[in-house]
Amino acid sequence: MTFSDQVISKLLTAQRVAVLTGAGISAESGVPTFRGKDGLWGRFKAEELANPDAFLRNPQLVWEWYEFRRKIIRNVRPNPAHLTLVEMEKHFPHFSLCTQNVDNLHFKAGNRNICELHGNILRNKCSGCGKKYGDLELLPGCSVPRCHCGDLIRPDVVWFGEMLAKEALELASYEAEHADVLLSIGTSAVVYPAAMLPIQAKRSGAFVIEINLERTAISHQVDASLQGKSGEILPALWSAVLAKKEARV
Numbered sequence: 001m002t003f004s005d006q007v008i009s010k011l012l013t014a015q016r017v018a019v020l021t022g023a024g025i026s027a028e029s030g031v032p033t034f035r036g037k038d039g040l041w042g043r044f045k046a047e048e049l050a051n052p053d054a055f056l057r058n059p060q061l062v063w064e065w066y067e068f069r070r071k072i073i074r075n076v077r078p079n080p081a082h083l084t085l086v087e088m089e090k091h092f093p094h095f096s097l098c099t100q101n102v103d104n105l106h107f108k109a110g111n112r113n114i115c116e117l118h119g120n121i122l123r124n125k126c127s128g129c130g131k132k133y134g135d136l137e138l139l140p141g142c143s144v145p146r147c148h149c150g151d152l153i154r155p156d157v158v159w160f161g162e163m164l165a166k167e168a169l170e171l172a173s174y175e176a177e178h179a180d181v182l183l184s185i186g187t188s189a190v191v192y193p194a195a196m197l198p199i200q201a202k203r204s205g206a207f208v209i210e211i212n213l214e215r216t217a218i219s220h221q222v223d224a225s226l227q228g229k230s231g232e233i234l235p236a237l238w239s240a241v242l243a244k245k246e247a248r249v
Ligand code: BJW
Pocket: 021, 022, 023, 024, 025, 027, 028, 033, 034, 035, 036, 037, 039, 046, 050, 100, 101, 102, 118, 157, 158, 159, 160, 161, 162, 163, 164, 185, 186, 187, 188, 189, 190, 191, 192, 193, 211, 212, 213, 214, 216, 228, 229, 230, 231
């Protein structure tokens, strides 16, 4: 695998690196994506169940969909792309990782400076009072759990039409606007406001590198679009950067 001199040299000289990840980075761990060729969680589209109206209409169905997904997520492991991000975090003076994923895999891999834009599927919260709960399993035949206040408990994730946590979005925007290099990995870049981050970075002068199996909504706006599996491209790219660094000293 070869990379352009420009891509290597931008990573070699970067002081601040920001990363945005999406479902594609976890695909090689066995976590299905939402869209794209192999996308779809079961027979549902995210837009159909990941929204507050669906939960109001049929909380049991939404809980069952999340249970189905949690069973997969509890048992998967980080792949070489996740592990490379851990190495990168150790290397750069400033490194931030913003993820749209709710699958906990960046934590499992060992990254520290992580901003979860869309929450975490292994946490829950009360849909009324907001009280936080940990991972809960819905036993077969049982109905949706309720909080002490009487309202239904729901996954602690961000659904369509809901605001992202203000601090998380502000931090992500700050990191994008101050990055020397932004890597956008495994995201279709169609869901806002996360999809704005690579564009924000580009407008603020960052060099933007995308890694994806296919072209995305932002491919025409980035500086380098690397096509292929992130579990193969990212480790190869990082090895190439380190090899160049070695050759220089
Ligand atoms: C690989 C690979 C491999 C595969 N290697 N690559 C501005 C304009 C237009 C619309 C809006 C706007 N602002 C807000 C909206 C509305 C809406 C939105 O964006 N809609 C669009 C769909 C049009 N946004 C919102 O509602 C957001 N809230 C908000 O903005 O609040 C303010 C507001 C409120 C009300 C009105 C107006 C404003 C909230 C968005 C929440 C998204 N939530 C979900 C579910 C999370 C919980 C859960 O998991 O159940 O987040 S939806 C789902 O999509 C999930 C993901 O994080 C998100 C993004 O998906 P992602 O990660 O990009 O995955 P995929 O599947 O799309 O792509 C995978 C990619 O990987 C593909 O490209 C593959 O090719 C690639 N791939 N294998 C590398 N091995």
